[in-house]
Every structure is written in C-alpha cells, then in structure tokens.
Amino acid sequence: MDAALIIIDFQERLAKHISGIDEVLKNSAKLVKACRILEIPMILTEQIKLGDTVREIKELVDAKPIIKSSFSCVKCPDFVQALEKLKPRNCILIGIEAHICVLQTALDLREKGYGVQVAVDCIGSRKELDKQVAIQRMIQKGVLLTTHETVIYEILQTAEHPRFKQVLEIVKS
Numbered sequence: 001m002d003a004a005l006i007i008i009d010f011q012e013r014l015a016k017h018i019s020g021i022d023e024v025l026k027n028s029a030k031l032v033k034a035c036r037i038l039e040i041p042m043i044l045t046e047q048i049k050l051g052d053t054v055r056e057i058k059e060l061v062d063a064k065p066i067i068k069s070s071f072s073c074v075k076c077p078d079f080v081q082a083l084e085k086l087k088p089r090n091c092i093l094i095g096i097e098a099h100i101c102v103l104q105t106a107l108d109l110r111e112k113g114y115g116v117q118v119a120v121d122c123i124g125s126r127k128e129l130d131k132q133v134a135i136q137r138m139i140q141k142g143v144l145l146t147t148h149e150t151v152i153y154e155i156l157q158t159a160e161h162p163r164f165k166q167v168l169e170i171v172k173s
Contacts (some may be wrong), residue, residue: 003117003155004088005035005042007061008073008095008102012051018096018124019131025056028094028122031148032060033170037163038155041086045073047101071101074108090115092151094122099134106143117144119151 010028015021035042046053046065053065068076083091091114095102102123109116118138125131135145146154149171156164 002088003040003090003092004083004086005032005040006073006091006093006095006105007032007042007044007053007057008093008105009045009047009050009097010054010057010095011046012054014047014050014096015054017126019126019128020124021096024096024122024124025054027119027148029056029060030170030173031092031094031119031122031151032057034148034152034155034167036060036062037166037170038152040092040155041088043073043079043082043086045076045079045095045101047071072104072108073101074105074112088114090117092146093118094148096124097130098123098125099130100125103134103137106138107141110141110143115144116142117146117151119148120145121147 042061042063044061044063044065046067048067048069066078070076073079091109093102093106106116106118120135152167
C-alpha cells in the first residue's frame with residue numbers, strides 16, 4: 001500500500017475532553033505500532049497551544065511533530081513539505097478533533113487528489129454528534145471510512161506476509 005499515516009493533534013490538553021478517548025487511543029496505538037512494523041511512513045501534527053502529544057502515541061512515533069496553527073494540516077507549509085517528500089498516493093488519517101482538524105484535512109487532501117481513508121475508530125470529538133456529522137460530510141466528499149484493523153489487514157494483504165505474526169500480536173492485544 002502506497003500510503004502515509006497522518007496522526008493529527010492527539011494532544012494532552014484536548015484529549016481529556018474527547019468522548020471515548022480511551023478506546024480511540026487504544027485503537028490508534030495499535031495502528032501506529034503496526035505501521036511501524038510494516039514501515040508505513042508517518043506524519044505527526046500538533047495544534048499550537050494544546051500541549052504535547054499524549055504519551056500513548058508520542059512514545060510510538062519517531063517523527064518530530066509538525067506544529068501548526070491552521071486547522072487543516074494541508075494549510076501548513078511544513079506539513080505539505082513533509083507529505084510531498086513522502087509522495088504517498090493514499091493518506092490514512094487518525095486524530096482529534098474529528099469535526100475540525102481531521103475533517104478539514106481529509107477534505108483538503110481529497111481536493112488535492114490524494115486517496116483518503118479515515119479510521120473512524122481512531123478519531124474523536126468532544127461531542128459524539130460532531131463526530132457523526134463529520135463522518136457524514138467525509139462520506140459525501142469521497143473519503144473512505146475504515147477501522148484500524150481493516151487498515152492493518154489491507155496493508156498485510158496475506159497471512160504469508162513476513163511480518164504477519166508480529167502484527168497479529170498487536171491486533172490481539
């Protein structure tokens with residue numbers, strides 16, 4: 001899979017207010033771990049003034065966070081430069097908040113011609129309604145919805161993948 005994992009704004013000051021954050025972080029950590037093993041490149045972002053990335057994610061990502069003030073990652077020149085360096089055809093998005101930064105990034109990436117998948121079990125908002133409306137808007141604009149486990153198995157493609165057993169341990173955990 002010619003893809004990059006985009007990890008959006010999992011920051012301390014915001015995370016504690018997100019509905020269902022424990023499950024979102026658990027699923028996101030599994031996806032990040034699997035992507036590391038499967039050598040899928042990652043870009044990590046942080047919105048200004050919201051603190052550091054939460055420990056559960058930060059300790060798994062080697063990339064230095066890209067600091068942004070725009071809600072859409074695509075409106076941040078450092079993000080665009082990082083993405084252009086990787087040259088993925090597809091972007092897999094996870095992060096918070098679903099109806100702000102994740103949504104705007106997904107729509108802008110689609111507009112720029114990228115294939116965009118959002119792992120819906122790895123995104124969250126303060127209010128569940130905001131998340132659900134964001135999901136509907138993404139569907140209307142051609143963003144593909146998925147889950148962390150579906151992404152992992154699509155990257156693997158076969159149980160004969162040389163790293164299947166390593167990744168299976170993560171999925172089962």
